[in-house]
Amino acid sequence: xxxxxxxxxxxxxxxxxxxxxxxxxxxxxxxxxxxxxxxxxxxxxxxxxxxxxxxxxxxxxxxxxxxxxxxxxxxxxxxxxxxxxxxxxxxxxxxxxxxxxxxxxxxxxxxxxxxxxxxxxxxxxxxxxxxxxxxxxxxxxxxxxxxxxxxxxxxxxxxxxxxxxxxxxxxxxxxxxxxxxxxxxxxxxxxxxxxxxxxxxxxxxxxxxxxxxxxxxxxxxxxxxxxxxxxxxxxxxxxxxxxxxxxxxxxxxxxxxxxxxxxxxxxxxxxxxxxxxxxxxxxxxxxxxxxxxxxxxxxxxxxxxxxxxx
Numbered sequence: 001x002x003x004x005x006x007x008x009x010x011x012x013x014x015x016x017x018x019x020x021x022x023x024x025x026x027x028x029x030x031x032x033x034x035x036x037x038x039x040x041x042x043x044x045x046x047x048x049x050x051x052x053x054x055x056x057x058x059x060x061x062x063x064x065x066x067x068x069x070x071x072x073x074x075x076x077x078x079x080x081x082x083x084x085x086x087x088x089x090x091x092x093x094x095x096x097x098x099x100x101x102x103x104x105x106x107x108x109x110x111x112x113x114x115x116x117x118x119x120x121x122x123x124x125x126x127x128x129x130x131x132x133x134x135x136x137x138x139x140x141x142x143x144x145x146x147x148x149x150x151x152x153x154x155x156x157x158x159x160x161x162x163x164x165x166x167x168x169x170x171x172x173x174x175x176x177x178x179x180x181x182x183x184x185x186x187x188x189x190x191x192x193x194x195x196x197x198x199x200x201x202x203x204x205x206x207x208x209x210x211x212x213x214x215x216x217x218x219x220x221x222x223x224x225x226x227x228x229x230x231x232x233x234x235x236x237x238x239x240x241x242x243x244x245x246x247x248x249x250x251x252x253x254x255x256x257x258x259x260x261x262x263x264x265x266x267x268x269x270x271x272x273x274x275x276x277x278x279x280x281x282x283x284x285x286x287x288x289x290x291x292x293x294x295x296x297x298x299x300x301x302x303x304x305x306x307x308x309x310x
Contacts (some may be wrong), residue, residue: 003055004062005076005257009268011236012128012170012202013071013104017062018261020076021050021089027079028110030144031132033174033206033214035262036077042146044111048084052092059096071126072097075106077261082111086120094123104128110149112157118164127165129158130172131196134188138180158196171198172236175205175222177215186225193229201233208263208303216299251283252292256306259293263303 007015023041030039072093074080083089090103102125109129111117121127133139136151162169173189175181193201203226206214217225226233258264270280284304287293293304 002257003050003058005261007067007069008258008261010071010073013073015068015070016073016104017067017069017071017101018076019072019074019080019089019093020078020261021074021080021083022076022078023049024077024260026082027108028082028146028149029079029108031108031174032142032144033176035206035208043082044146044148046082046084046111050083050089052088055089056092056096059093063097069101071104072101073104073106074124079108079110080105081107081117081121086117087123090120090123102126108143109154109158110143110145112161113153114157115160118157118161121161122165124165124167126168126170127161128170128172128202129161130174131155131158131189131192132174132176133180134185134192138185142174142176142179155192155195162197168200169196169198170200170202171196172202172204175203175217175225177217181217181221181225183221183224183228186228189225190229193232198232201229202236203229203233204236207299251279252287255283255287256292259304259306263296263298263305265301265303269304 003019003021005018005020007017010016025036025038025040027039027042028044030042074086074089080086086105090105093101093103103123104126105121105124106128107130109131112129131154132142133151139145139151139154158171171193173180203222205216205222207216222235226235255269258269266277266280266284269284270277284293288295288304293306296303296305
């Protein structure tokens with residue numbers, strides 16, 4: 001199993017080396033906007049999925065190539081807190097890299113009500129939990145949770161996380177037009193955010209295709225929501241730095257790894273894979289011809305997606 005992908009340009013984290021520690025689309029939720037499509041196994045049972053010896057070997061090989069990395073981010077293709085003993089994963093990353101890189105955990109917050117999960121996360125430097133709703137109705141509609149996941153427990157878990165976690169917390173709110181972007185809901189968000197007390201609140205938009213029909217909120221509405229939530233709130237914007245130097249031998253492998261995690265535009269791939277535009281275009285054309293990837297137009301942009309049937 002390949003546990004790592006990237007480094008990829010992230011709108012929030014700079015160059016992020018992604019870590020996927022659960023099988024694809026095993027999750028506690030089935031979010032409308034998920035760029036990986038529908039959840040194949042909705043569960044709250046936690047397992048130890050990673051072979052730590054192989055995990056360490058793979059990470060060592062990547063680090064030895066000296067890529068540009070700002071964060072090592074545990075997120076991937078399923079909910080990472082479904083992995084038991086996350087502290088062992090974080091310890092292995094820090095030991096293997098001599099604590100050179102900051103570790104971020106990106107979570108949907110659904111299991112933070114469990115004390116054991118919060119305890120395992122304490123060794124991370126940054127946690128980016130999400131809260132996509134201010135009401136139970138919106139939560140059910142957007143996140144379609146496992147029957148054991150209750151909205152109040154999610155909020156309580158976030159409040160307790162802030163009390164116990166000494167690192168940074170950046171709370172993400174994904175706004176979907178006509179569902180959770182009303183000013184009334186924004187005012188409820190404000191009250192909940194005050195209880196959680198994160199270091200930042202980041203308003204995000206589902207700009208990548210998900211398979212569901214989603215309307216993006218009006219940008220002026222998003223700015224009003226930002227103002228209501230307050231000073232800690234920001235709108236996450238697109239991020240690009242100087243092109244990442246290529247360190248993998250196989251361009252096709254790099255492209256496939258990236259697209260297995262998220263749909264991408266040609267510009268996304270150019271910046272993350274590190275190929276010149278004309279070379280990348282030829283590689284993409286070849287992969288389209290072989291049926292390895294497909295092309296989809298979403299919000300007037302062309303995205304490339306791994307053909308999961310291939």
